[in-house]
Amino acid sequence: MPSDVRWFWQDHGACRETDPLLFFHPQNERGSARAKRDRAAKIVCAGCTVRLECADYAVRAREPYGVWGGLSEDEREQIYARLDSRHYPRAQGEGARVAAREIAEAVSPRVLGIA
Ligand code: SF4
Numbered sequence: 199m200p201s202d203v204r205w206f207w208q209d210h211g212a213c214r215e216t217d218p219l220l221f222f223h224p225q226n227e228r229g230s231a232r233a234k235r236d237r238a239a240k241i242v243c244a245g246c247t248v249r250l251e252c253a254d255y256a257v258r259a260r261e262p263y264g265v266w267g268g269l270s271e272d273e274r275e276q277i278y279a280r281l282d283s284r285h286y287p288r289a290q291g292e293g294a295r296v297a298a299r300e301i302a303e304a305v306s307p308r309v310l311g312i313a
Pocket residue numbers: 207208210211212213214221242243244246247248249250252253265266267268
């Protein structure tokens with residue numbers, strides 16, 4: 199876990215008023231049910247003012263579960279797979295920088311089906 203983690207941004211997350219179960223899949227959830235729940239969570243993230251801070255944290259902490267900063271578990275796994283473990287981002291802001299393309303794409307209107 200990043201050593202500089204400060205959770206101030208969570209106080210401003212749009213998900214504070216949302217059921218946490220929207221962001222974390224129940225056991226054995228698969229297929230269209232999972233895609234539908236992930237999409238609903240991403241729509242909340244798309245309007246969140248601390249999305250970049252959230253995504254930055256999730257990438258650096260290698261969060262295994264849930265939608266963070268609009269990134270699903272699978273999307274983060276793809277980011278982890280392409281990053282060099284020897285130079286893995288640790289400093290605050292580095293996660294957002296190295297995954298900027300994926301973070302932007304994750305909540306694009308095209309991906310969310312609202313284009
Ligand atoms: S980006 Fe999404 S998961 Fe992160 S704080 Fe905002 S609403 Fe919550």
